[in-house]
Amino acid sequence: xxRRLWHFHGGLxxxxxxxxxxxxxxxxxxxxxxxxxxxxxxxxxPAEPVVKVGEHVLKGQRVAKASEYVSAPVHASTSGExxxxxxxxxxxPSGLPLLSIVIKPDGKDEWTELKPVPDYAQLDPSALRNVxxxxxxxxxxxxxFPSFIKLNPGPDNAVDTLILNGAExxxxxxxxxxxMQERPRDxxxxxxxxxxxxxxxxxxxxxxxxxxxxxxxLKNSLQEHEAEFLKIVSIPTIYPSGGEKQLIRIxxxxxxxxHGLPIDIGVVCHNVATAAAICKVINEGKPLVERYITVTGExxxxxxxLKVRIGTPCIDLLNACGWREDQTxxxxxxxxxxxxxxxxxxxxxxxxxxxxxxxxxxxxHQQPAMPCIxxxxxxxxxxxxxxxxxxxxxxxxxxxxxxxxxxLFDCIECGCCAxxxxxxxxxxxxxxxxxxxxxxxxxxxxxxxxxxxxxxxxLQRLExxxxxxxERRRRKKELLKKTQPKPDSEADIKQAAxxxxxxxxxxKRATQEQQKKNIENLNEKQQQAIEAVEKRRQRLRxxxxxxxxxx
Amino acid sequence: xxEYALILVSTILVNNFVLVKFLGLCPFMGVSRKLETATxxxxxTTFVLTLSSVxxxxxxxxxxxxxGLEYLQTIAFILVIAVVVQFTEMVVHxxxxxxxxxxxxxxxxxxxxxxxxxxxxLNVQTEHNFIESALYGFGAAVGFSLVLVLFAAIRERVAVxxxxxxxxxxxxxxxxxxxxSIAFMGFAGLVKG
Amino acid sequence: xLAAILILSVLAILFGLLLxxxxxxxxxxxxPIVDQIDAILPQTQCGQCGYPGCRPYAEAIARxxxxxxxxxxxxxxxIVALADLLGRDVKPLNDEHGEHKEKKTVVIIDEKLCIGCTxxxxxxxxxxxxxxxxxxxxxxxxxxxxxxLCIPPCPVDCIHxxxxxxxxxxxxxxEPEAELEQPPIExxx
Numbered sequence: 001x002x003r004r005l006w007h008f009h010g011g012l013x014x015x016x017x018x019x020x021x022x023x024x025x026x027x028x029x030x031x032x033x034x035x036x037x038x039x040x041x042x043x044x045x046p047a048e049p050v051v052k053v054g055e056h057v058l059k060g061q062r063v064a065k066a067s068e069y070v071s072a073p074v075h076a077s078t079s080g081e082x083x084x085x086x087x088x089x090x091x092x093p094s095g096l097p098l099l100s101i102v103i104k105p106d107g108k109d110e111w112t113e114l115k116p117v118p119d120y121a122q123l124d125p126s127a128l129r130n131v132x133x134x135x136x137x138x139x140x141x142x143x144x145f146p147s148f149i150k151l152n153p154g155p156d157n158a159v160d161t162l163i164l165n166g167a168e169x170x171x172x173x174x175x176x177x178x179x180m181q182e183r184p185r186d187x188x189x190x191x192x193x194x195x196x197x198x199x200x201x202x203x204x205x206x207x208x209x210x211x212x213x214x215x216x217x218l219k220n221s222l223q224e225h226e227a228e229f230l231k232i233v234s235i236p237t238i239y240p241s242g243g244e245k246q247l248i249r250i251x252x253x254x255x256x257x258x259h260g261l262p263i264d265i266g267v268v269c270h271n272v273a274t275a276a277a278i279c280k281v282i283n284e285g286k287p288l289v290e291r292y293i294t295v296t297g298e299x300x301x302x303x304x305x306l307k308v309r310i311g312t313p314c315i316d317l318l319n320a321c322g323w324r325e326d327q328t329x330x331x332x333x334x335x336x337x338x339x340x341x342x343x344x345x346x347x348x349x350x351x352x353x354x355x356x357x358x359x360x361x362x363x364x365h366q367q368p369a370m371p372c373i374x375x376x377x378x379x380x381x382x383x384x385x386x387x388x389x390x391x392x393x394x395x396x397x398x399x400x401x402x403x404x405x406x407x408l409f410d411c412i413e414c415g416c417c418a419x420x421x422x423x424x425x426x427x428x429x430x431x432x433x434x435x436x437x438x439x440x441x442x443x444x445x446x447x448x449x450x451x452x453x454x455x456x457x458x459l460q461r462l463e464x465x466x467x468x469x470x471e472r473r474r475r476k477k478e479l480l481k482k483t484q485p486k487p488d489s490e491a492d493i494k495q496a497a498x499x500x501x502x503x504x505x506x507x508k509r510a511t512q513e514q515q516k517k518n519i520e521n522l523n524e525k526q527q528q529a530i531e532a533v534e535k536r537r538q539r540l541r542x543x544x545x546x547x548x549x550x551x
Numbered sequence: 552x553x554e555y556a557l558i559l560v561s562t563i564l565v566n567n568f569v570l571v572k573f574l575g576l577c578p579f580m581g582v583s584r585k586l587e588t589a590t591x592x593x594x595x596t597t598f599v600l601t602l603s604s605v606x607x608x609x610x611x612x613x614x615x616x617x618x619g620l621e622y623l624q625t626i627a628f629i630l631v632i633a634v635v636v637q638f639t640e641m642v643v644h645x646x647x648x649x650x651x652x653x654x655x656x657x658x659x660x661x662x663x664x665x666x667x668x669x670x671x672x673l674n675v676q677t678e679h680n681f682i683e684s685a686l687y688g689f690g691a692a693v694g695f696s697l698v699l700v701l702f703a704a705i706r707e708r709v710a711v712x713x714x715x716x717x718x719x720x721x722x723x724x725x726x727x728x729x730x731x732s733i734a735f736m737g738f739a740g741l742v743k744g
Numbered sequence: 745x746l747a748a749i750l751i752l753s754v755l756a757i758l759f760g761l762l763l764x765x766x767x768x769x770x771x772x773x774x775x776p777i778v779d780q781i782d783a784i785l786p787q788t789q790c791g792q793c794g795y796p797g798c799r800p801y802a803e804a805i806a807r808x809x810x811x812x813x814x815x816x817x818x819x820x821x822x823i824v825a826l827a828d829l830l831g832r833d834v835k836p837l838n839d840e841h842g843e844h845k846e847k848k849t850v851v852i853i854d855e856k857l858c859i860g861c862t863x864x865x866x867x868x869x870x871x872x873x874x875x876x877x878x879x880x881x882x883x884x885x886x887x888x889x890x891x892x893l894c895i896p897p898c899p900v901d902c903i904h905x906x907x908x909x910x911x912x913x914x915x916x917x918x919e920p921e922a923e924l925e926q927p928p929i930e931x932x933x
Contacts, residue, residue: 040912094915368921371713397711429920436916441821443914448787451889454870455789455797461871588831614755618747627755634759641770648776653831
């Protein structure tokens with residue numbers, strides 16, 4: 001019986017370009033000369049290194065720990081020596097560097113002690129989540145959100161449906177397809193582990209209908225009793241059916257609310273590669289150190305999928321597939337719709353890298369934009385049902401309040417609008433610009449509010465200090481009035497002050513008198529000398545006192 | 552009953568005070584830059600127009616006409632309108648200081664809005680009774696607000712669009728108003744008179 | 745004649761009483777618009793606008809004494825926001841008050857030269873400098889707003905301005921190219 005499916009608004013049918021990279025089986029990429037592990041390969045706070053330069057590490061050994069709740073540890077993807085912990089270029093559109101641990105492989109590729117979990121079903125879900133967290137598992141679909149958080153429904157939510165996203169809707173990318181073909185049982189085992197952690201009722205693995213082999217192999221791997229709660233569903237091939245919100249709409253007919261999460265409607269969605277990685281952690285004890293990456297493009301001699309150690313420089317993978325540098329315009333990390341140009345090719349692949357795409361020269365996207373003719377094609381294809389044209393005009397005018405009124409932050413940056421624009425306007429660039437500007441403005445506002453608070457507190461502090469000083473002065477004056485009953489003239493007051501000072505000195509000397517030093521064990525002569533001096537001092541003091549009383 | 556419906560349709564659409572009678576153009580051009588201020592102005596004008604229309608009718612009916620002082624209509628009506636506007640200003644200042652600041656000088660300028668005085672005088676001219684006067688004033692205000700909101704919405708979009716250098720600012724606004732006026736001519740003949 | 749004068753006087757008195765009553769009933773205390781203006785200003789408390797701080801400038805704008813284009817740290821964006829709020833026209837930044845610097849800066853004290861005089865601590869409007877008499881002074885980087893008010897009082901010139909660099913978390917996408925190409929005009933055959 002065919003399962004009912006829904007449609008999402010818009011979407012595009014794109015040329016797939018997937019065949020070229022699926023002709024060969026997946027092989028492991030060669031060990032590179034250098035493994036570079038950035039401290040941030042996930043959404044959240046950067047990880048903190050726990051190894052030192054010069055230390056020898058084993059494959060799978062934790063080299064950086066999670067710094068906060070939303071964070072993930074990093075593990076060495078091969079054995080070797082840590083030669084540096086420094087800022088290195090990372091594959092990010094900004095080209096800015098990030099703290100990274102650099103390992104020189106020793107060639108042995110030796111695993112550290114592995115601790116598989118023999119019977120995960122007996123474990124409490126939170127203990128299971130901790131194991132997954134400590135293995136550094138993040139969403140391998142591209143976002144990189146720490147998976148253990150998405151395996152925690154929270155105390156108030158129940159998970160009705162767990163969806164595994166095997167859609168892989170973007171052209172050129174085939175790493176998930178190959179994974180489903182080569183290791184279908186691992187994916188299903190991973191799903192069962194997730195189901196246990198989430199206590200989900202139903203499970204679905206969604207695959208686009210252009211991946212017939214993967215579909216068949218997965219269905220064949222399914223055991224009979226599992227078929228009661230787990231369905232493997234084929235969905236129509238349309239971009240971006242692999243987007244989380246679009247996939248949930250296709251499979252359940254429900255829409256994730258704006259500013260909300262899928263858990264709000266009882267759904268959790270993970271990528272198939274994440275499931276396979278979780279299976280590896282539980283069954284073999286191996287943390288996340290490698291992943292499948294598609295290396296493809298028209299300027300490669302042998303496009304294929306490779307099993308890559310995380311931290312392998314991109315250039316190594318390109319060379320392994322015979323790339324023709326002179327014909328290549330740029331190399332994208334990701335697909336043609338959502339990928340970005342890698343600033344430098346010696347940058348490493350990270351946990352979220354799914355594809356390296358070599359673009360030939362003379363592509364249409366390089367030509368400059370023309371004026372908007374208000375055709376409305378962009379709104380017709382937007383899978384989030386937004387109005388890209390209006391957002392474009394307001395982004396151009398830098399009217400960030402109005403653009404948010406058009407739900408800018410619901411944009412998934414899929415690129416459908418830019419793809420169909422007859423004027424070739426780079427629409428997604430405008431939305432990204434608007435989003436980062438709005439975040440920068442919010443940060444500035446927070447800083448300004450904070451500065452205002454500090455300024456107001458300072459003004460209060462100075463006010464208080466002034467009041468306290470006045471108070472002190474007033475009290476002192478009163479005290480002075482009390483101790484001097486008739487302060488007739490200034491001269492008298494001065495005299496009184498001088499007298500008080502001299503009294504103090506006298507008192508001090510009197511106490512010093514009693515604290516004489518070195519007066520034990522004296523002989524007769526010394527004793528007499530001391531007595532003579534004492535007599536003289538006494539005489540002088542008395543004379544001085546006389547002088548004072550009779551000025 | 553149909554009389555009242557006809558009055559409303561006539562004042563809101565067919566004989567729209569701004570686009571057909573060309574009264575009240577000052578706030579129409581001055582307050583229509585942003586949708587929020589236009590809405591606020593529309594509400595304020597509705598309140599003023601309805602109230603002053605009713606009060607003018609009462610003043611005319613019970614204070615001027617019985618004593619044959621129709622020639623004082625203009626002065627008396629302006630007095631009434633000024634008082635109502637002043638009252639409205641105080642209420643707006645209290646309830647929405649932001650709207651008060653934003654409307655600025657245009658709030659007291661409702662006094663000089665020719666549409667307001669026009670409604671009062673037209674009520675007398677067409678010899679409306681009490682209910683008809685009230686509806687006439689209310690309908691005129693609704694028509695004014697409708698057109699003001701439409702115009703503001705268009706102006707907001709035009710402000711961020713690619714307008715040629717020579718047309719930017721008031722020029723394109725006036726052309727837009729002219730085109731809207733032509734559009735509203737489409738209602739002509741819907742209601743007789 | 746008399747009737748006319750009488751009627752109008754009666755009307756005037758009536759309305760006068762009504763308005764007087766309304767004025768008392770709807771009295772407005774204070775001026776909340778100042779808070780709204782202050783919320784837009786960047787709070788650097790630098791004084792470049794000519795007023796001793798952001799709140800006095802906000803009050804001056806509300807009173808109508810100051811124009812909205814006197815704040816360099818707020819820049820064009822600040823002027824546009826103020827214009828939006830108050831329904832005034834957008835003007836370019838008034839050069840007399842300084843120029844808008846795109847890059848954010850903070851200050852740093854050269855500890856080798858600091859003599860512990862506390863003059864900079866007294867000058868800082870947000871208490872971002874830690875120190876005491878004859879003790880080392882240092883600037884808390886996260887609290888510094890870049891107003892540069894501490895630099896003139898320093899007798900040994902040990903305070904330097906340093907730019908705040910972007911890191912991956914604060915990096916912004918650049919604005920796409922605004923230049924549009926005109927499509928080629930084809931000559932009619």
